[in-house]
Amino acid sequence: MRTLSFFSSRRRACQLGAVVLALGAVLPASAADLLDTVKARGSLRIAMEGTYPPFNFKDGKTGQLAGYDVDVAKAVAARLGLKPEFVTTEWSAILAGLASGKYDVIVSQVGITARREQAFDFSQPYTWSSPQLIVRRNESIAYQSLADLKGKTLGVGQGSVFEQQARSVPGILVKSYPAAPENLQDLAFGRIDAALNDSLMVAYLLKNSQLPIKAGARVGAVERMGIPFRKGNPKFKAALDGALAGLQADGSLKALSTRWFGSDASRPAH
Amino acid sequence: MALFALLREAAPAMLTGAGYTLLFALAAMIGGMAIGVPVALMRIAPVAVLRWPATLYVSVMRGTPLLVQIFVIYYGLPGIGIEFTPVTAGVLALSLNSGAYLSESLRGAIASIRQDQWRAGFSLGLGYGQTLVHVVLPQALRVAVPSMSNTLISLIKDTSLVSVITMTELMLATKEVIATTFQPLPLYLAAAAIYWALSLVFEQVQRLAERRLNRAHR
DSSP: OBOOOSSSOSSHHHHHHHHHHHHHHHSOOOSSOHHHHHHHHTEEEEEEOSEETTTEEEOTTTOSEESHHHHHHHHHHHHTTOEEEEEEOOHHHHHHHHHTTSSSEEOSOEEOOHHHHHHEEEOSOOEEEOEEEEEETTOOOOOOSGGGGTTSEEEEETTOHHHHHHHTSTTOEEEEESSHHHHHHHHHHTSSSEEEEEHHHHHHHHHHSOSSEEEEEEOSOOEEEEOEEESSOHHHHHHHHHHHHHHHHTTHHHHHHHHHHSSOOSSSOO | OHHHHHHHHHHHHHHHHHHHHHHHHHHHHHHHHHHHHHHHHHHTOSOHHHHHHHHHHHHHHHHSOHHHHHHIIIIIGGGGTOOOOHHHHHHHHHHHHHHHHHHHHHHHHHHTSOHHHHHHHHHTTOOHHHIIIIIIHHHHHHHHHHHHHHHHHHHHHHGGGGGGGTOOOHHHHHHHHHHHHOOHHHHHHHHHHHHHHHHHHHHHHHHHHHHHHTGGGO
């Protein structure tokens, strides 16, 4: 669940990005539809973080990008008849890069939020997931909701929707971390009582982190993930939505989701 | 041993990242010197028209975060039709930033050379430029080396900021490995060791430069 709200940052850089975006927004956008631009170029430039497994990450063996987002992006590009060109960049700068045209789309678990929709257009959602608690393996308290964490310390990603949700419950001591590895290590050390992250990521975390942690309850609303692109490209939106609908109809999305998450996250009820 | 296996797995990505870090730092050092020397000379120039743009430049570059400068150059300038590749934008931002600091080191060193050195030059019939080049600068450089080396060694670490413009230098490469291995501590320590090793090389260069410039003062 790509977590950054547009104006509150995971890192300082995002606010800078927002300033740059604001500057850019004053200037006229190019007239041609993005679809014509990418067709003429023959390739789709796709941005992702490359540090967010199992969604998108550098495979340790091959050094190549791998993950659910990578496979989805390749499948979408193929449906559009385009060659995928991947760019990895830090999350803090990723929306600024989209706004200034460094790439065409972001496929990196970008949550569809009202604020982001003011700045960008989104494809139809391609992933649904919800926040989930993570606790130490020997934890005796079974937290069922965020309200149960009052007076406890909860670790979240900086500027994430998880952070916003945690802060909206009074009494929780919220600690924000740059990324999941640091967050989980502090959880294992006992510096925090629980962590909150994407339910789709939790299974991967438990399998690969080798830390004494276990999955807790799912606690929040379901989030929808989409593919953002610059506003004012109706033809591109139609083609992108068509490609995603096709992948949904023929079961490709479901197959990719099952491969990476062990469950079908490609539709609302899961 | 798990730690050894982890570091061996991380090594190719991190060493490639370190290579980019080194390239960025070297390119920015050359760029920074190319900017810093003329700016320092402009700031001590007897003509006000030369002084004020240099003063403004130094003030802006020292008064704003490097991260903002990188952002503006890479993500902001395309809005007015100026487009750079990530490499160019990164080197440009680092050069412009370090150039300002280098010029201040050099200006301070020139100011430390006593006025009678200038007067001695003039009394021998040398012009402003000749006195500067043959009398003042050789002495000033010797004073400037330690603080200029500070700036250049800082550059090696400042390169980590270019990861926000899609460049996989050492820090981003390290984060990529941490993202899949969940072992922050040993990998951050390994990155720190690489930065330190790179800095040691430049400390050695500083030592050589100091020895060379001190020959006349032994």
